[in-house]
Amino acid sequence: MVQESAEKAGQPAMSDFVPTKEQTAFQRVISSQPFWVTIALIALVILMTAMEPSFGTSENVANVTRNLAPFGIMALGMTVVIITGGIDLSVGSIMGLVVIVAGLFLTWHYPWYIAFAMGLFSGLACGAVNGFFVAYVGMPSFVVTLGMLSVARSLAVVFSANQMLYQFGPDAPIVKAIGQAKWPRHGPEDWAPHWIPELSSQFWTMVILALIVGFVFNFTAWARHLFAIGGNEEAARLTGVPVDWIKFQAYLFSAFTASVASLLLLGYNGSAINAMGQGYELRVIAATVIGGASLMGGAGTAFGAVIGSAFLEVIRNALLMAGIDSNWQGAFVGAFIVLAVLLGMQTGGKSILAASLAVLMPKKSR
Amino acid sequence: MPVLEVRHVSKNFGAIQALSDVSFQVERGEVVGLMGDNGAGKSTVVKTVAGNFPPSDGEIVVDGEVCHFHKPVQARAKGIEVVYQDLALADNLTAAQNVFLGREIKKGFWPIRVLDKQAMIDRSAALFRELKSETRPRDLVKKMSGGQRQAVAIARTRLSNAKLVLMDEPTAAISVRQVAEVLELIRRLKAQGVGVMLISHRMPDVFAVADRIIVLRRGSKVADKDTGNTSPEEITGLITGAIRGE
Numbered sequence A: 001m002v003q004e005s006a007e008k009a010g011q012p013a014m015s016d017f018v019p020t021k022e023q024t025a026f027q028r029v030i031s032s033q034p035f036w037v038t039i040a041l042i043a044l045v046i047l048m049t050a051m052e053p054s055f056g057t058s059e060n061v062a063n064v065t066r067n068l069a070p071f072g073i074m075a076l077g078m079t080v081v082i083i084t085g086g087i088d089l090s091v092g093s094i095m096g097l098v099v100i101v102a103g104l105f106l107t108w109h110y111p112w113y114i115a116f117a118m119g120l121f122s123g124l125a126c127g128a129v130n131g132f133f134v135a136y137v138g139m140p141s142f143v144v145t146l147g148m149l150s151v152a153r154s155l156a157v158v159f160s161a162n163q164m165l166y167q168f169g170p171d172a173p174i175v176k177a178i179g180q181a182k183w184p185r186h187g188p189e190d191w192a193p194h195w196i197p198e199l200s201s202q203f204w205t206m207v208i209l210a211l212i213v214g215f216v217f218n219f220t221a222w223a224r225h226l227f228a229i230g231g232n233e234e235a236a237r238l239t240g241v242p243v244d245w246i247k248f249q250a251y252l253f254s255a256f257t258a259s260v261a262s263l264l265l266l267g268y269n270g271s272a273i274n275a276m277g278q279g280y281e282l283r284v285i286a287a288t289v290i291g292g293a294s295l296m297g298g299a300g301t302a303f304g305a306v307i308g309s310a311f312l313e314v315i316r317n318a319l320l321m322a323g324i325d326s327n328w329q330g331a332f333v334g335a336f337i338v339l340a341v342l343l344g345m346q347t348g349g350k351s352i353l354a355a356s357l358a359v360l361m362p363k364k365s366r
Numbered sequence B: 001m002p003v004l005e006v007r008h009v010s011k012n013f014g015a016i017q018a019l020s021d022v023s024f025q026v027e028r029g030e031v032v033g034l035m036g037d038n039g040a041g042k043s044t045v046v047k048t049v050a051g052n053f054p055p056s057d058g059e060i061v062v063d064g065e066v067c068h069f070h071k072p073v074q075a076r077a078k079g080i081e082v083v084y085q086d087l088a089l090a091d092n093l094t095a096a097q098n099v100f101l102g103r104e105i106k107k108g109f110w111p112i113r114v115l116d117k118q119a120m121i122d123r124s125a126a127l128f129r130e131l132k133s134e135t136r137p138r139d140l141v142k143k144m145s146g147g148q149r150q151a152v153a154i155a156r157t158r159l160s161n162a163k164l165v166l167m168d169e170p171t172a173a174i175s176v177r178q179v180a181e182v183l184e185l186i187r188r189l190k191a192q193g194v195g196v197m198l199i200s201h202r203m204p205d206v207f208a209v210a211d212r213i214i215v216l217r218r219g220s221k222v223a224d225k226d227t228g229n230t231s232p233e234e235i236t237g238l239i240t241g242a243i244r245g246e
Helices: A002-008 A025-030 A033-051 A058-083 A091-107 A112-136 A141-159 A172-180 A201-219 A221-231 A233-238 A243-269 A280-290 A302-321 A326-344 A352-360 B042-049 B072-077 B095-099 B117-130 B146-159 B176-191 B203-209 B232-240
Strands: B004-013 B016-026 B031-036 B057-062 B065-067 B080-083 B164-168 B195-199 B212-217 B220-226
Touching: A033 A302, A033 A326, A058 A091, A058 A201, A058 A221, A058 A243, A058 A280, A058 A302, A091 A112, A091 A141, A091 A243, A091 A280, A112 A141, A112 A172, A112 A243, A172 A201, A172 A243, A201 A221, A201 A243, A201 A302, A221 A233, A221 A243, A233 A243, A280 A302, A280 A326, A302 A326, B004 B042, B016 B042, B016 B057, B016 B195, B031 B042, B031 B176, B031 B203, B031 B232, B042 B164, B042 B195, B072 B080, B080 B146, B095 B117, B095 B146, B117 B146, B146 B176, B176 B195, B176 B203, B195 B203, B203 B232, B212 B232, B220 B232
Parallel strands: B016 B220, B031 B195, B031 B212, B080 B164, B164 B195
Antiparallel strands: B004 B016, B004 B057, B057 B065, B212 B220
């Protein structure tokens, strides 16, 4: 009754206080961080292609896409973890352990699929331990995965007896073929003209994985629950979402992506060293954050994970091509991490870019 | 038959007696205000009925059936929904996504069971219309007013066709205008035959919507009065202990 009389008296309605229109798809895209990173990436690529003839060659494109792929693959797993509001610092070390375990089985002349399965198994075991302590014991993910970073690397060193493994058994050519496969192929017997880059198996694995993760994020209840956990874990629990189980799966998936990246690199390199993946965790987290995932949880996309990795690798490559001392890479990458997050920062529902535009060009109606 | 009957319920946590021999009923379409000072046992009553923990003694009867709840899910299965004080919404999801959180509508066949987004949006829009709320299903909860958030939380309870809705301080920390809106939502629940238990500190709000007021003091029920037969002064006296109850 109170409300009806208030409305009759011509008092302001709810619509006066909150925006009346729903956000359109276009506005959503414009205000998203991956969109701006993509624009920046395209601008950087155009600039570099124009300035440096060797940058735009199909060889360099193949090279860049191959280099970024392991990071893109792991960034997809990291995104899943970061959406829940956690972090996985152990992915680099898991890579090291996986490559050594798979490498050992190859040196013992096991078939390649047994070696890969054992590598994958060791990686998933690390993920399961992470997930168990974070989800079911309730420890902070930072601490648990920091511990795993140390443990997995140490195990890799112990198992390998601190030796490089390269004398693989009879299946060595198959392993190499997997890691070095390319499509499409140039050459007289193949159809691809020279200007089409020969894209690596790593790249295609990343693309397929990204499409699957993108589909899952957009169309499944599992991902809905994942985002809800990042937004308000207690709320998700109260509504009956299996919070612990989903968090556990997130760490398992992150370890899975690290294992896949590791096995592909094993094939590409044709050897296994226990230092593989050292420091990768920070690059993966950087890529994920540049791609728009929020370390506070509740936000992230598959596209963002890939585009963030691509952005980092293109900057690295561009600096090399431009002949800038490689010691400067860290400074540039660091600056871009901060810049990208600054651009995507939401202030009062607007991105900081939109907010500063509004200050510079105030609307006349106000 | 009352939708909820609480029979001689006691609850102790170790040496602390939180509730002692509390009995009351809630009928269909009845709004019951539950009042009391901090520590009087209001939350314990809510949590016992909502299934967060079982009572130490006595029983909870829903629709004539004696129930033993150990988890909130069990209470929900019997048609008891709680609108929590902090609303338990995920800010980064839309209104429709929050309404359906944990019970999404899916379509297709295993292994590709995908979300039926349109069905969820349509159903939430219908729920908001039913509640006469201006909440839009595709809006992010983050950008909503306190009243709209309440509407989302209440729409959740309508989705499951709850028989009894427990509301914990729904009018705390929102503006005067939004309070009017929330009270209106409560009246709509009542009109649809839902029993509502309103836990609140705010006397005027309770008097505006409740048919009956139950007062707890130090874990015991001290009054159970029709709103028409009492006054804010009397209730205040009962809460503070200035007036002796039953």
